[in-house]
Amino acid sequence: MSFDVAYVDPARARSRKRRARRDVLIGLGSLAAFVLVVGLVVSQLPGWHVVQDTFFNVDEFVSSFPQLISAFWLNIRIFIVAEVFILIVGIVVALARTLQAPIWLPIRVVATIYTDVFRGVPTILVILLLGFGIPALDLQGVPNSEVLWGTVALVLSYGAYVAEVFRAGLASVHPSQRMASRSLGLSSWQTNRHILLPQAVRNVVPPLLNDFISLQKDTALVSILGPIEILRRAQIDTSMSFNYTPYVAAAVIFIALTIPMTRFADWLQARTQKQRRAAATV
Amino acid sequence: METRLRVDDVWKSWDGVPVLRGIDLSVASHQVVALIGASGSGKSTLLRCVNGLVSVDAGSIWLDESLDVTHEKTNLDDVRRRVGIVFQSFNLFPHMSVLDNVTLGPRKVLHRSRDLAREAALTLLDRFGLADKANGYPDQLSGGQQQRVAIVRALAMEPELMLFDEITSALDPMLVGEVLDSVAELKATGMTIVMATHEMSFAREVADRVCFLSAGQILEQGTAEQVLTDPQERLTRDFLARFLR
Numbered sequence: 001m002s003f004d005v006a007y008v009d010p011a012r013a014r015s016r017k018r019r020a021r022r023d024v025l026i027g028l029g030s031l032a033a034f035v036l037v038v039g040l041v042v043s044q045l046p047g048w049h050v051v052q053d054t055f056f057n058v059d060e061f062v063s064s065f066p067q068l069i070s071a072f073w074l075n076i077r078i079f080i081v082a083e084v085f086i087l088i089v090g091i092v093v094a095l096a097r098t099l100q101a102p103i104w105l106p107i108r109v110v111a112t113i114y115t116d117v118f119r120g121v122p123t124i125l126v127i128l129l130l131g132f133g134i135p136a137l138d139l140q141g142v143p144n145s146e147v148l149w150g151t152v153a154l155v156l157s158y159g160a161y162v163a164e165v166f167r168a169g170l171a172s173v174h175p176s177q178r179m180a181s182r183s184l185g186l187s188s189w190q191t192n193r194h195i196l197l198p199q200a201v202r203n204v205v206p207p208l209l210n211d212f213i214s215l216q217k218d219t220a221l222v223s224i225l226g227p228i229e230i231l232r233r234a235q236i237d238t239s240m241s242f243n244y245t246p247y248v249a250a251a252v253i254f255i256a257l258t259i260p261m262t263r264f265a266d267w268l269q270a271r272t273q274k275q276r277r278a279a280a281t282v
Numbered sequence: 283m284e285t286r287l288r289v290d291d292v293w294k295s296w297d298g299v300p301v302l303r304g305i306d307l308s309v310a311s312h313q314v315v316a317l318i319g320a321s322g323s324g325k326s327t328l329l330r331c332v333n334g335l336v337s338v339d340a341g342s343i344w345l346d347e348s349l350d351v352t353h354e355k356t357n358l359d360d361v362r363r364r365v366g367i368v369f370q371s372f373n374l375f376p377h378m379s380v381l382d383n384v385t386l387g388p389r390k391v392l393h394r395s396r397d398l399a400r401e402a403a404l405t406l407l408d409r410f411g412l413a414d415k416a417n418g419y420p421d422q423l424s425g426g427q428q429q430r431v432a433i434v435r436a437l438a439m440e441p442e443l444m445l446f447d448e449i450t451s452a453l454d455p456m457l458v459g460e461v462l463d464s465v466a467e468l469k470a471t472g473m474t475i476v477m478a479t480h481e482m483s484f485a486r487e488v489a490d491r492v493c494f495l496s497a498g499q500i501l502e503q504g505t506a507e508q509v510l511t512d513p514q515e516r517l518t519r520d521f522l523a524r525f526l527r
Contacts, residue, residue, distance in 0.1 A: 180373035183333055184387035184439060185363035194386060198377050 053243075060245035064237045068246065071233035072253055075219040078151050078229070082219075083212055085155045090162030095192060097167055111163075118160035124221050127153040131225035150222030158215050165207050169200030206272060209265035213258050220254075230254075283310040285347055286443055286474045287332065292341035292352075294327055294498075301327045303498035305341070309443075309476060314469050316485035316506070317478045319495035320521060325478035328495070329445045332476070333365040334358035345443070363391055366436030367445040370452050372428045374420040380407070380431050381416040387439045399438075406434045410464050426457030430464050437468075444468065446477035482525055486510050494518045 042048060096104075096111040118126065130153040135144030173196050181191040220231040228236070230250050237246035289307040293300070302324045309315050317325040330336040332343055334351050343351040351361050375383050384407065385399040394402070407413050410430045420428055429449055436444060446465065450458045462484050469475060469488050479485055485492055486506040493503040494515070502515045513519045 176369065176371060176373045177375065179335060180369065180375070182358075183335060183362050183367045184435070185359045185391040186387065187359060190390050194390065195375055199375075202377065 055244050055248050057243055057245040060237075060241060060243045061249050064234070064246040064249055067237070068230055068233055068249055068253060071228055072230040072250075074147070074227065074229040075216075078147065078154070078219045078222060079216050082151050082154045082158065082215060086158045086162050086215070089155060089159030090166050091197070093159065093163035094166035094170060095197070097163070098170060098192060100188065115160045115163050118157050119164070121157070123154065123157040123218055124224065126157050127221055127224065129153070130156075131222075146225035147222065147227045150225050150227070154215065154218060154222070158211060158218075161211055162208065165204050165211065166200060169204035170196050172203050173199045202272075206265055206269035209261065209268065213261050213265065216258060216261070217254060283312075285309070286311040286313070286345070287476065288344040288347065289328070289332070290342045290344070292328070292331060292343060293339045294324075294331060294336065295339060301498050302331070302338070305498070305500060307493065307500065309474060311442075311474050312472045313490045314475045314477070314488050316489035316492045317476065317495055318480070318482070318485060318492060318509075318521070323495040324498040325495055326447050329367065329447050329476065329478055332443075332445060333367050334361045335367075359391070363387075363439055364441055365443045365445060366439055366441035367447065368429070368432045368436050368449050370448045372420070372425070372432045372452070374428055374431055374435070376420050378419075379416070380412065380418050380420070380423070383420070383431060384435045384438045387435065392439065403434070403438055406437055407431075410434050410467070411460075424457060425453045426460045429453065429457075429461045433461075433464050433468070443474045443476070446475065446479070448478050448480065450479070450481060480525070482510060482522070494521065496521070 093111045093114060096107050097115075099108055127150050130149040131146050134142065134149055135146075170192075177195055177199065178191055181195040182188070186194065220229065223229055223232040223235070226232070230253060234246040234250040238244055285308055287307070287309040289305050292302050292305045294302040305324070305328060307315070307328075317328065319325055327336055331338050332351065334356075338352050341352065345351060345361065345364060349361065349364075350356060351358075374380075375386070378386065381400065381403055384403040385394075385396070388394040388399040388402065389396060404413065404416060407416055410433065412427065412430055412434065415423060415427060415431070420431070423431065433449075449465075450461050453461065458481070462481065465475070465477070465484075466488055477485075477489075489506045491503060492506045492509040493500045494509060494513070494517075495501065496517050502509055502513060502518045509518065510522065513522060
């Protein structure tokens with residue numbers, strides 16, 4: 001028998017296949033039984049009908065859904081615009097904190113205070129402060145749109161987190177990379193730009209995605225300023241009918257968007273780890 | 283012959299622990315000098331002082347008798363574009379292709395055009411038998427190939443002096459030869475080289491001068507023949523005896 005072909009005993013291959021099929025059937029059967037039992041128990045509980053009517057009312061769901069979806073479009077726009085600016089703020093602040101020369105001390109101090117302050121203050125507080133505070137100043141030429149200031153607040157709050165993620169990413173690149181770059185005559189700035197940052201970004205993509213999943217949910221916080229995004233819309237519907245199904249519908253819409261992103265982040269993380277393991281064996 | 287590098291009474295300590303204790307060394311152009319000695323004897327630190335990666339505590343280091351590396355006003359980026367260094371652990375940039383690794387310095391530091399840098403890089407890669415690897419990435423190469431790329435990357439800056447810091451120590455024994463061949467090829471072109479090495483037979487083959495370092499001092503130096511076959515100092519004999527065993 002030649003050694004360059006993988007050889008598996010046909011009988012063993014058949015039995016492996018049989019066992020795999022059996023495992024799938026057992027798993028599915030067990031899951032179905034579990035769902036059935038939980039469903040039966042819950043539906044037999046006294047008061048289930050009230051719960052069902054208040055939270056899972058099909059008519060309410062269907063009637064509120066289209067408006068919720070169109071209100072959600074505002075959340076998505078806030079999310080996308082905020083995300084772009086958060087990335088910019090994060091990278092700039094992370095790089096600012098790496099500046100070593102004494103002349104840059106003020107910039108380093110400002111960047112450090114920024115991350116300390118905005119990581120310490122609850123996002124909702126920043127939103128209230130900017131969203132109500134700045135229009136109250138009544139400054140000329142300064143717009144007073146709630147959506148704008150709510151988005152700015154999200155950018156400031158998340159920018160601080162993302163800056164720290166980037167900073168950790170820069171620190172995760174081995175110091176010998178900086179040494180090799182500087183020995184070629186590249187300046188500190190060129191080393192950051194061409195050697196450290198590209199590798200750092202690659203390392204931090206999975207944690208960044210987690211922050212963005214969280215940002216997507218936090219767009220709902222802007223509702224306290226008044227614009228009719230999905231949460232405010234659900235609140236209005238609920239207060240008109242005294243039925244909480246619109247909240248549940250809003251939750252379903254959020255989940256529909258976050259689950260794919262979460263799975264994508266998991267997949268990306270697994271792939272990065274696999275690549276690193278592969279690279280480590282060379 | 284003109285002096286390319288002169289190290290003058292250099293001292294260095296880390297947290298009060300002396301690593302270099304009054305090193306004097308002079309290297310003429312086109313000369314190959316091998317630094318031998320046990321780990322911790324100061325070979326790596328000395329090389330890193332020469333290109334300014336490590337700042338000395340006392341003494342001076344002159345390039346071409348005109349540029350003092352250790353002077354506070356010296357722009358170290360100027361020093362580093364004239365002095366190439368290759369490390370034990372290759373330190374290629376993993377996110378860049380081989381070609382980009384090699385052209386980065388010439389483009390960003392020497393401000394060559396992309397085409398010019400590319401052409402020069404391909405010529406160099408070809409000379410070191412790496413022409414077919416230009417578009418590959420570091421993690422697709424063997425250790426020996428990676429180290430040869432690191433040599434080419436340093437050469438692309440057209441340095442007047444090359445420093446090799448135990449460049450074969452991290453390699454599989456099978457791959458040491460190809461890297462040493464590259465160094466020999468470099469010597470043939472007239473490059474001035476200072477190398478820290480544990481490859482005694484290679485040092486004997488290519489080095490014009492061998493310096494034995496012990497506890498931060500050059501204890502003995504001379505031609506390869508003198509130092510390696512007829513060492514005068516007891517410590518040199520002990521060190522070499524351990525290698526030949």
